[in-house]
Amino acid sequence: MDFVEALPKVSGKIFILSADTDGKIKAWNFDKKDSLADYNAPSGWCTRLLYSTDGRKLFSCGTSQLGTSSLMEITEAKETIKKVYNGLTTQLGGVVQFQSSKNHFLAAGEDGLIKFWHVDNVNILSTTDAEGGLEAFPCLRFDKEDNLLAVSIREGFKVLANPTGLKSLR
Structure with missing residues (x-):
């Protein structure tokens, strides 16, 4: 099993999704x-699964x-x-890491860049190299308020911030 994602509670029960490198996705009841x-x-393969922060959209991202x-939104019930x-x-040698924000943005680390999309638009919104030093496939995480984005670099991590995030860092 390569990755596990917790689903929102349904009828008081906890469900979990798992994705394996062979392209199998499984849904589990936490109690069973x-x-x-x-x-x-x-797509025939899958590396990472992620629900939007509101739990309404399911995303899959990976490298075959x-x-x-590919980065895609999938319909959970219809498997499409x-x-x-x-x-x-298209390249070999790594796994694309990605994250969603409560403000409806997706961010993925690939090619030593952070790439951003709005969940409602399939075209790239923006990219940044974070002033260099990013790994080929940097890991990334938004904070709870979506004002900060931590990304891995070769010697540690960098924090990217919007104007509100900059104020909190000071």
């Missing part, structure tokens, strides 16, 4: 040991064994691709 659903990712990277976001490249 058998999976409730077992299906193939729409052939080096094809709803949207494919443009801007990821």
